[in-house]
Amino acid sequence: xxxxxxxxxxxxxxxxxxxxxxxxxxxxxxxxxxxxxxxxxxxxxxxxxxxxxxxxxxxxxxxxxxxxxxxxxxxxxxxxxxxxxxxxxxxxxxxxxxxxxxxxxxxxxxxxxxxxxxxxxxxxxxxxxxxxxxxxxxxxxxxxxxxxxxxxxxxxxxxxxxxxxxxxxxxxxxxxxxxxxxxxxxxxxxxxxxxxx
Numbered sequence: 001x002x003x004x005x006x007x008x009x010x011x012x013x014x015x016x017x018x019x020x021x022x023x024x025x026x027x028x029x030x031x032x033x034x035x036x037x038x039x040x041x042x043x044x045x046x047x048x049x050x051x052x053x054x055x056x057x058x059x060x061x062x063x064x065x066x067x068x069x070x071x072x073x074x075x076x077x078x079x080x081x082x083x084x085x086x087x088x089x090x091x092x093x094x095x096x097x098x099x100x101x102x103x104x105x106x107x108x109x110x111x112x113x114x115x116x117x118x119x120x121x122x123x124x125x126x127x128x129x130x131x132x133x134x135x136x137x138x139x140x141x142x143x144x145x146x147x148x149x150x151x152x153x154x155x156x157x158x159x160x161x162x163x164x165x166x167x168x169x170x171x172x173x174x175x176x177x178x179x180x181x182x183x184x185x186x187x188x189x190x191x192x193x194x195x196x197x
Contacts, residue, residue: 001056003104004130005084005112007077008036008138012163013170013186014156014179015146016062017073019080020137021088022130023056023099033132035125036139048140051133057099058133059088060141069185074110081112084134107131153179 007019024030032047039047051058061083063076071079085104092099104111104118107125111118121128125135143162150159156179161169163181178184 001099001101002128002130003085003088003101003116004124004128004132004134005081005104005106005118006036006125006131006134006138007080007107008135008142009163010073010077011165013165013173013183014065014158014163014181015149015183016064016142016181017068017077017080018138018142018145019061019063019077019084020058020134020141021061021081021084021104022051022058022133022137023088023092023101024051024130024133025054025056028054028129028133030129030132033129033136035123035132036135038126039136044136044140047133047136051137055133057088057092057095057097058137059084059086059091060137061085061087065181065183068183072185073183077108078110078112081106082114084138085112085114105131107135149181153181 001023004022007017009017032050061080063080068076101116104116105124105128106118106120109120111120124131146162147159155176156172157168
């Protein structure tokens, strides 16, 4: 079995980074998969449902904005992947499913600390089915989380930009100050290099 690992949310100015770990069966309909950034919302939602229903196991992991500020975004992304892997193991155990994982593939240049051989592959989210599935789960989970933050902090418009450094998001930060889920180690653009409220 191969486990795919990927994250979503490395670039935003606010909110957590999310990662997913996925093991797929051999007969999984890989035609529904793709790089999550290139799929339409409808395509991602269709794929998300199929992955949840048909994957052998999957897990979601998070690292908060505070953790990102403390250990940096790369280490937080790897930590989220590690948490996703262990969440996947717990999910499989709850279903009494035995996972004989021989390898893992993580999208990018670095690998998380997990108890199976893991390799890093740039653009694996567009070529390795398990990583494509992980990419889709991570992005859809994070998007939903940011929509909920939009309910809690409506003045920031998180449901629209998901925390990414759009013109709207930067203007709301300047207007209202940093939100409670802001990444203080990130800059908001050339007009204000660092948070100095």
